[in-house]
Amino acid sequence: MPVITYRDALNQALREELRRDPNVFLMGEEVGVYQGAYKVSKGLLQEFGEQRIIDTPITEEGFAGVGVGAAMVGLRPIIEMMTWNFSLLAMDQIINGAAKLLYMSGGQYKIPMVVRGPGGAAHQLAAQHSQSLESWYAHVPGLKVVAPATPYDAKGLLKSAIRDDDPVIFFEGETLYGSKGEVPEGEYLVPIGVADIKRPGTDVTIVAWSKMVSVAIKAAETLAADGISCEVVDPRTLRPFDEAPIIESVRKTNRCVIVEEGWPYAGIGSQISYQIQQAAFGELDAPVTRVTGADVPMPYAKNLEHLAMPSPARVVAAVRDVLYLD
């Protein structure tokens, strides 16, 4: 099976869906002539032309709204946010527009739109360019939220997102773009709303998504050397949330650590731990524990940034904690 980067997997997904459906178009800052700020859209302008690969002014609220309007009349826009940090300027269009139009029109206007781009921290980008905003979007009924961890999932989920009739918030990762993995040739889809066991295990369940999957797996590898078997479950989609495989895993391990790059307060991990205690309270042998980004704006200094991020070492410590080992 070919091994390709996460970036190229996304590029394949875009290319295949643009070929498949003339109503699909890509719009955003630097997506065309510049070939994408992170080169995800490389070559698309050359193949599909400027009618369908549309460079915009720096006008996030404006072009997000253009996407919602175009979707109201049946087009399938893919709106690229250069990073999710900039989507804060477009919140009114996404939350008050995309998420609500089907409901408040009594079912008349579907919004088949994807908003995608990189989320989370990269390397020393400081407070305004390092945010993980998954819980902001997952909070809102009407939106679907996807955060793939591997090239395989990225391609299959992006294709599903483009074909979905609801607005999909698609979190990529700046530091994931260069990561590699197996991606089969030819057509496949990964369904939205289906979790995936990334590493089977028996002693502790680790829930992680997007960039945190690799952090969880590194921790699991370290722990395996000590004879501790971790099961890493990747929800892949944060809304709709596929609870069953996580509950099933917790029923088996009786312990759970949730790894989240974002802030702890009202984070996705809070919601997941609520769901676990509702469904499997009697089967827990330890409180559900979270490893999250530090509850601070992201600092610039390298050492402080490192301290602010979840790391394999912190996950190892959390797993040992729920096993009452230290």
Added chain:
Amino acid sequence: MATASVPEHVTRQLASTPKAKLTEMLYQMLLGRRFEEKCAEMYALQKIGGFCHLYIGQEAVAIGALSVLRPDDKIFTGYREHVHAIVKGCEPGRVMAELFGRRDGVSHGKGGSMHLFNRQVGMMGGHGIVGGHIPLATGVAFASKYQKKDDVTLVFFGEAAVNIGAFHESLNMAALWKLPCIYIVENNRYGMGTSIERASAIYDVAARACAYDMASETVDGMDVLAMRDCVDRAVTRARTENAPTLIEARCYRFMGHSMSDPVHGHYRTKEEVEAQKQQDPIRAYYGHLLAAGLIDQPGLEQFDAQARAEVEKAIQFADASPEPSADDLYSDVYSEPYGPYRRSEA
């Protein structure tokens, strides 16, 4: 004597518009007025809840503008939109049912006064965040061009919306990409209780189009034929050249901002409101039609009786419509069922 004082656009429109259309516009203005008066009554009776913004005084803007549209053209509005919805083709009964929060409402009771939608007639909504719908309209115009269709999109908003970023971002894109979108500012002089002089660094709203090298016009929004004349030019520009236009329609609302706001008070005087009421757009238009021999007093009275009867019928329809079922709480959040969510049959 009348001929000498009749403005050029009135002569032109009276000559070029079919008689049936001219009288239909008068009927629509009366219907809009009577509908809104009835809404005020129904609000007092608590049959209508939430926020409710009435259009009384501004009828000429929507009715003149919509009079030149084709059925496949689309409109977006803010939240003072009952009359736009009816004139675009929503049945008054279904609009009233929406205001009553009933299942047969145009948005099945999910939207209310501020969120009237009807896909079949191109009523793209009633939107509640000031100016937030301007990019959406720009997107629909983008889609028309993308699909090589020649329908046009009109978007109505108040003068207070021209100070938000979404307005400027939209005008820039529409001018840059040449989109068939017509931006109609209903300048009723007050954003809620703040006068334009206290909110805008420049008084002349249409002048803002210069920043985007966009065509613009300032028009008397109390004159339905002036609106028709002006929007007709803009629609032609949009349909044939894909060029956007910014129109500033200067008008006045005779009621408070919403039902909870008195007609006059802290921000405008009774004298000012009474003076403006002398410029009533329905009376002015009736004067033109009367002078042209297209209607007489009995004709006007007959129209008015007909409008009142249609509003009564709308009330009866709304009263008879059931409330949404409890199941509807979770319908149409997503287009496919998951968890508690499902689709409505509508």
